[in-house]
Amino acid sequence: MKLAEAKNQFIQAWGTLGSKWGINRTMAQLHALLMVSPDPLSTEDLMAELNISRGNVNMNIRELMDWGLVEKMHKPGDRKEYFSAEKDIWKITKQVAKERKKRELEPIIKVLEQVSSVEGDKKDRNVKAFVDGISGIKRMANNADKTLETMVKAEENWFFGGILKLFK
Amino acid sequence: MKLAEAKNQFIQAWGTLGSKWGINRTMAQLHALLMVSPDPLSTEDLMAELNISRGNVNMNIRELMDWGLVEKMHKPGDRKEYFSAEKDIWKITKQVAKERKKRELEPIIKVLEQVSSVEGDKKDRNVKAFVDGISGIKRMANNADKTLETMVKAEENWFFGGILKLFK
DNA sequence: TTAAACTTTCAATAATTATTGAAAGTTTAA
């Protein structure tokens, strides 16, 4: 397989994967492209490679920066902005974990706390089912939260190294 | 907070969370509703609770069954079908892990295998960056795959019990 | 068999989300 073809297949696949995880397809494709580029790319480069508009590049690149996965660079003597992605997959994973924890896990935990203060007769099967259901979900959410927290602080080592042995 | 309100808040929040994870909002809401219902619900019940059409309930409930999170039940002497959700959050988590592994992780691993056989001069910085990038991602993907595999087979215990200590 | 009670399908439509591209805004060199 030629580089151009391989690159393209990877970009497409990464876009598809992203869209299944609630990430804008184009944003995922930009990320894919930058992950396998040796040098930072300009808006023009990105527009050309993915065949998308300037506005689209601008918005999605900005969101990638919000996620902390891409950063802006400057080349000396050049007014254009260039973008480059973090290449270390462990750092990327930790960063995504950190963001999703903050954006999604923490908010749902708040809601779970709130709704678990439901009033009503504990003998009412409806109340009981609700309280039991929520309490299980809350337990899982808190556990996931602590796990991600630990992961964010952790070294690559425990994940790529020994974690599997620990599960046994 | 009254039960009805709490239930509703939970359903909304679960729907929002689902939509951020690439899951149809209605599907997530149906799931939420069934998770906190003491008894199985009929299509009519679901239509009424969420204010959605028959077709919508039918499609999304079917997808929940595909994911292995909901099952069909029958009440003796009643022709209607009733639906109930798995309530054990650990089983739910394992099931989701299992499905996403099969649906998303395995396909991307295949693509990664394919594209890493890219031909070309290893001294070309473009080839090098591509190969290096892919190999890191592949390593992560394989690790995640093994981790999920282990999780699917594991007991509730290691997750709710000792896992956090192991990370330290 | 039949017809009532149910479920499923699917074309039409609505709702949401993504994208464009030009105008407005900003920065920099001279």
Next chain:
DNA sequence: TTAAACTTTCAATAATTATTGAAAGTTTAA
């Protein structure tokens, strides 16, 4: 200052995804 080179915004539009609801299909009791 100015104007060229750039970036950002955002209303209009396109594309995608979700939803409806009625028609078609299926099952069951009698």
